[in-house]
Amino acid sequence: MLRGFSGSDAPQASIYDTCIRCGLCLQSCPTYLETSVETSGPRGRISLIRAVAEGHLDLLSPGFVAQMSECLDCRGCEAVCPSGVRYGRLIEPARAQIRRAQAEREPAFSRFARAFLLRFLFTRLGAMRAVARLLRLAQITGLEKLAPLLGMRDLSELAPRIPARPFVARGQRYDVERAQGLAFLHTGCVMLVAFPAVHEATIRMLRRAGLGVIVPSDQGCCGAIAVHAGESELGREMACRNIEAFERSGADVYVVNAAGCGSALKECAELFAFEDPWRARAQRFAQRVRDILEVLDAVELPAPQIRVDATLTYQEPCHLANAQRVTAAPRRLLAKLPGARLVEMRESAICCGSAGIYNLTQREMAARLQRRKVDALLETGASIVATANPGCAMQLEAGLRVARSSVQVRHVVELLDRAYPFERLAE
Ligand code: SF4
Ligand code: SF4
Structure with missing residues (x-):
């Protein structure tokens, strides 16, 4: 049957x-x-x-x-x-x-690997930081060159360069005079170990937008990786943790700077059955979730003071363009950068092949899409490609390394932040 x-x-x-x-x-x-x-x-x-x-x-x-x-x-x-x-x-x-x-049929090792990856690494962010430290050690000692011998070539090629200090959510609060509201910063999982500078730029830009910022320690991974892998029960658990953290926080808006996380959190009510009381809580929460670029585009920012002087192109993260339908805001914000010239990329919204862990599970198709994206990017002649999602940033960086290109990959919010005098954030 x-x-x-x-x-x-x-x-x-x-x-x-x-x-x-x-x-x-x-x-x-x-x-x-x-x-x-x-x-x-x-x-x-x-x-x-x-x-x-x-x-x-x-x-x-x-x-x-x-x-x-x-x-x-x-x-x-x-x-x-x-x-x-x-x-x-x-x-x-x-x-x-x-x-x-x-x-029912899955071999024990593959069950263990999946459980380790999803249930351990993505739910215990201390474990994520420990793995990132090991990866950084391998990168700075050159041990990562041995990865192919251990059957980990794909992982080492795609892994981002890990900075010395992660961004840890420990209940920080960044106030601002005459605040227009309070923003909850979602720190995620990969973002906090691989892209701490993006979180710092996000906090500075939110303060320039007139919002106080809090970084509650009881938040967690958004659960998108689990949902994409077909683990909807785990996705629900992860969503509940973030909903509760936001409800406790008293913040006005839940700000996300990773398109995949933002999309998952805006749609988290879909994970719950109609009769589940969590569904209404998830709907209320989702109404407060915003991508950082939506927030910055909706306010009058102070005029940028520092010239960027570069040709830029923009790679649209699928989960920002297709799932959240945010396409004009990033372009409007990039166009405000003094000295920057924005050149549109062919097929900007066609996926780069990252898609969660797709570039590990569907290596061949992911590599074809990565090459397609890098070709389109190089055609623009840009020296910087702007994006708004960690998965896209890692996939682009890996593709540009293979192409031996010096084009830099930056989050839109980092480029905006560069256009203002630098402010060090208090610990
Ligand atoms: S073929 Fe594609 S575009 Fe047309 S209705 Fe079906 S899903 Fe939509
Ligand atoms: S890969 Fe194709 S079918 Fe799948 S979501 Fe993207 S556009 Fe739709």
Whole structure:
């Protein structure tokens, strides 16, 4: 007998039935652009999901599992669909169903590796910092060159350069005179060990925007990695932790500087069933979540004083452009930089292949998309590429290293911060 979807979290017919098969999404789908294969595009994948739901295809058939895994969940299709198909609400439940069905057969080592990665590393940020310290040690001693011998070539190629000091959320408070409100800074997981300078720039820019900033220590990872990996129960636990931390904090707005985290947190109510009391709390919380670039674009910032004098291009993180539909704010903010020339990149919103841990699990397709992105970036002649998500930044940096390019990768907020006199933040 064919195994299909089951339970209340199965992909809903009311979503896939809205697909009118027009194909307008195909040219926005990175995997379709690379393969020109119908089942590697949104329309084909929706048909596959429907076939499983209707009992014509087995949930664990290799073709179905391969297509659900090859999809980046970048939602480029969703952003252009004239019929409003909520593709993200199909792919994530489909993956969760596959994950549940596979769990029974999973070898012990792979179960352990997954549990270590998701349940240990991403829920205990002290462990994340310890792993980052080891990685930094390997990077500064040159031991990382031995990674290929240990079968860890991909990890060492994609890992960001780890700075000496992480940004630790320990309840810091940064007040400002005549504050217009109080912002809660989401510090995340990878961001705090790999991009502490982005958090510092975010705090300075929020203060310039007239907001006090707090960095509560009881927050945690947003849970996007768990949800993308089909671990929705863990995703719910992680969302609850951040909702409670925000409710306790008394802040007015929950500010996120990583597009993937912002998208997950804005949509966290979807993780809870209609009858679950957490759903209403998650909806109230989600209404207060903002990307830092939305916040800065909505206020009158003081005029920047320092020239940036560079040609810039902007790489749109999928989860900012497609999931949160924030596309104009980053460009408006970059255009304010004195001396900067903004050159549009071809296919700016096509995914770079990072997509959570996609660049580790789907190495070949991720590498093709990385090359495609780096080619588009180099065509612009820019010396700096601006982005707004740690995964994109790491994927771009790795691709530029391979291309032996000196183009710098920077978060938009770091570039904005550079245009003002430097202020050291109190510990
Ligand atoms: S654009 Fe929307 S309606 Fe058209 S094929 Fe794609 S998902 Fe279906
Ligand atoms: S989410 Fe991205 S990769 Fe997946 S079908 Fe849509 S456009 Fe293609």
